[in-house]
Amino acid sequence: MKMNTSTWMLIFFIILLVVSIWKIYAFLPNKPLADDDTTKESQEDLLKVILKVIKESDGELSHSELFMKVQDDENFDEKRFWRFNQNRLNQLLNYYHLENSHTSCIKDIYHDLKA
Known part of the structure; x- marks a missing residue:
C-alpha cells in the first residue's frame, strides 16, 4: 500500500500538532503558587489582619x-x-467601604467593628 504526499503531510501535521499542544500544556501553571496573594482567600486574610x-x-x-x-x-x-504596599492597603480599604457603605474612614471602620 502506497501513501501519497498529502497523506504523509496530514500525518506529520497531526503528530506535530499533538506535540505542540503538549509543549504548551507542560508550561502552563497547573497549581496556585504558595506566595500568590491575589486569590480571594489571601485578600480576605489580609483584610482580617487590617481590621484586627x-x-x-x-x-x-x-x-x-x-x-x-x-x-x-x-x-x-x-x-x-x-x-503588600500602601496602594494595596488603599484598595482593600476601598473594598471594605464598598461592602459597608456606611463607613467612609478608618474611624468609621473602628466604630463598625466595635458595634
Missing part, C-alpha cells in the same frame, strides 16, 4: 500608620504578602 489592627488601635490611625502597624502585626505573613 484597626480594632486594636482604637481607630486613631492615618493610612501610613495603619500600613506600618499591619506590617508589624504577628499575623502578617511577609512571605505570603510580599507585594
Whole structure:
C-alpha cells in the first residue's frame, strides 16, 4: 500500500500538532503558587489582619500608620504578602467601604467593628 504526499503531510501535521499542544500544556501553571496573594482567600486574610489592627488601635490611625502597624502585626505573613504596599492597603480599604457603605474612614471602620 502506497501513501501519497498529502497523506504523509496530514500525518506529520497531526503528530506535530499533538506535540505542540503538549509543549504548551507542560508550561502552563497547573497549581496556585504558595506566595500568590491575589486569590480571594489571601485578600480576605489580609483584610482580617487590617481590621484586627484597626480594632486594636482604637481607630486613631492615618493610612501610613495603619500600613506600618499591619506590617508589624504577628499575623502578617511577609512571605505570603510580599507585594503588600500602601496602594494595596488603599484598595482593600476601598473594598471594605464598598461592602459597608456606611463607613467612609478608618474611624468609621473602628466604630463598625466595635458595634
